[in-house]
Amino acid sequence: MVSELGFDISRTGYTVSLVPRDRLPHANALIEGVNAIGEGIGPSVGGWLFDTLGVALSLLFDFVTYVCSSLLVLLNVLERRKRKTAAASEHTPRQDESARVKTDDENDDDGDVLSGLRFVWGNGIIRSIAFSTGQFNFFTAAFFTIYYVFVVRVLHMDHVAVGLAATCSGIGGIVSSVAAGALIRRMASGPLFIATLFAPALAALLVPLSALTIEYGNAVVIALVCVSQFVWSFTVTVNLVLSESIKQVTAPERLLGQVSSVERVIALAAEPIGALAGGPFADMIGEDIALYLCAVGLAASTAWALDEHGILSFRKPDEWQC
Numbered sequence: 001m002v003s004e005l006g007f008d009i010s011r012t013g014y015t016v017s018l019v020p021r022d023r024l025p026h027a028n029a030l031i032e033g034v035n036a037i038g039e040g041i042g043p044s045v046g047g048w049l050f051d052t053l054g055v056a057l058s059l060l061f062d063f064v065t066y067v068c069s070s071l072l073v074l075l076n077v078l079e080r081r082k083r084k085t086a087a088a089s090e091h092t093p094r095q096d097e098s099a100r101v102k103t104d105d106e107n108d109d110d111g112d113v114l115s116g117l118r119f120v121w122g123n124g125i126i127r128s129i130a131f132s133t134g135q136f137n138f139f140t141a142a143f144f145t146i147y148y149v150f151v152v153r154v155l156h157m158d159h160v161a162v163g164l165a166a167t168c169s170g171i172g173g174i175v176s177s178v179a180a181g182a183l184i185r186r187m188a189s190g191p192l193f194i195a196t197l198f199a200p201a202l203a204a205l206l207v208p209l210s211a212l213t214i215e216y217g218n219a220v221v222i223a224l225v226c227v228s229q230f231v232w233s234f235t236v237t238v239n240l241v242l243s244e245s246i247k248q249v250t251a252p253e254r255l256l257g258q259v260s261s262v263e264r265v266i267a268l269a270a271e272p273i274g275a276l277a278g279g280p281f282a283d284m285i286g287e288d289i290a291l292y293l294c295a296v297g298l299a300a301s302t303a304w305a306l307d308e309h310g311i312l313s314f315r316k317p318d319e320w321q322c
Contacts (some may be wrong), residue, residue, distance in 0.1 A: 024322060027247045039278035040099030065244025121267075125250050126259060128244050129193070130266040132301045136197055138270035139297035143204055143280040145278030146294070150287045151225060154211055162224045168226040172233030179234075180241040185320055189246060190312035194302045196239035203231040208291040249317055 050272070107140040120126050151157045181194060206228035213220045252260040282290040305311045 001011040011081045020077065025241060029177045029241045030254045058297065107273055114256060116260075116262040118273065119251060119255055119259050120262045123250065124307060124309035125311050125314050126247060128307060130263045132304035133243065133263075133269045134268040135301040135304065135318070136200075136278060136298055137267055138274035139294045139301070140200075141271040141274030141279065143291065143294040143298070144276035145275050146282045146287050146290050147207060150207065150291060154287060155214070155221050155225070156218070157222060157225070161218070163224075164222065165225045165229045169229035169233040172230040173237045176234040176237035177241070180238045183238055184245065184316075189242060189314050189316055190305070190310075193239065193242055193246075193311050194305050196235045197305070198299055199235040199303045200232045201295045203228045203235070204295040204298055205290065207293075208288045211288060246311070247321075248313055250314070 049061055053061070112208075120130055148162070153163060155167075208225045210224035211219045213224065244252075247259065248256065248261065278290070278294075284292075
């Protein structure tokens with residue numbers, strides 16, 4: 001988990017260094033699409049490797065894929081560094097100018113988490129993204145803690161039906177990665193961000209509401225849950241692509257690492273708390289009522305984005321326009 005978080009934080013700044021501003025939404029959509037594909041087929045491939053090769057060779061295969069991935073990134077970094085060195089040698093600044101530029105950069109960037117924290121707190125756009133995402137993640141963790149128990153105990157879905165719903169979620173993420181770039185170009189960023197937080201709340205309502213359709217047969221129940229998971233994954237993926245792209249063009253490049261780390265801490269710290277709260281909460285008031293309240297909490301996360309100095313004040317770069 002720590003290494004994954006470190007990779008995600010580093011990826012934010014690395015993507016900016018590789019991709020022009022007009023291609024950032026497209027690049028982030030591709031990244032999320034690859035993640036969705038990996039999450040969709042990874043468990044199936046892992047199960048096949050386990051049955052075919054056994055435990056030891058399956059783990060070895062996993063290790064080799066990580067090493068290959070790291071080597072590819074390392075080779076890319078070394079190649080870019082080589083090109084920068086060659087370009088710098090052709091346009092070497094005077095020594096006094098170089099020293100002055102370096103000093104200015106050092107003064108502007110503290111190089112620690114505090115600089116990122118100050119920027120996140122002082123920038124209404126990033127602050128609204130961080131806190132709305134934090135609340136959304138809290139209720140997401142609580143919701144899915146209850147979700148799996150609810151669909152088995154109350155909706156009487158078997159393992160095949162639960163797997164089908166998970167597959168629909170993966171498909172939603174893949175489809176979203178293709179459509180996200182076009183949506184970001186065509187729609188105003190603030191309303192789109194709010195919509196992609198509110199839509200999962202509506203999708204979440206379909207799960208407890210599907211209990212009212214049990215008398216119509218399992219097919220109707222399963223269809224509603226599958227639609228819920230598809231819409232959830234589709235809209236959340238758009239939100240991730242949009243949030244990442246906005247952060248990359250709003251924060252100074254030298255502070256992207258610090259800003260990304262602070263934003264991720266705010267967003268991810270809420271998940272374990274929500275997961276721990278979900279179970280006892282459902283025991284106290286019932287699983288269906290708890291799911292309804294989680295949906296309300298998800299919808300309420302949009303409140304952080306309604307401030308006039310928040311994400312509604314963000315104006316898309318000209319490069320993002322259609």
